[in-house]
Amino acid sequence: MAENDWKSRLGMVYSTNPDFKYHTEQKAEAAAIAPEKQNLRVSLDKKRRGGKQVTLVTGFVGSDDDLATLGKALKTKLGVGGAAKEGEIIIQGDFRDRVVELLHTQGYVKSKKI
Secondary structure, three states, X not given: OOOOOHHHHOOOOOOOOOOOOOOOOOOOOOXXXXXXXXXXXXXXXXXXXXXXXEEEEEOOOOOHHHHHHHHHHHHXXXXXXXXXXXXXXXXXXXXXXXXXXXXXXXXXXXXXXX
16 A cells, blocks of 8 residues: 555544554455355346346455456456456356356356356
């Protein structure tokens, strides 16, 4: 975190001590679990998307980088767009069967279609 990050200090009281250091809490990322132990759920969603269908992959436990890597791999194999954020992977279109197959080939054997 930057030394002069004013957003992390919002709500803190001013100090006249020139040696004072602000202590802010940092979020701890979840430790990565092996792919064969991940319990991923693949579902179809149309809510709040203007009637468009998306395939959701939820239940991922790990860092945001690992989630982004898995999301990019799925989107590349399927040739579609999407996003990986907030612990879920969003893939544009109805690709539930193919996503489950791709997850199984990558070692996520507990993944299932809902």
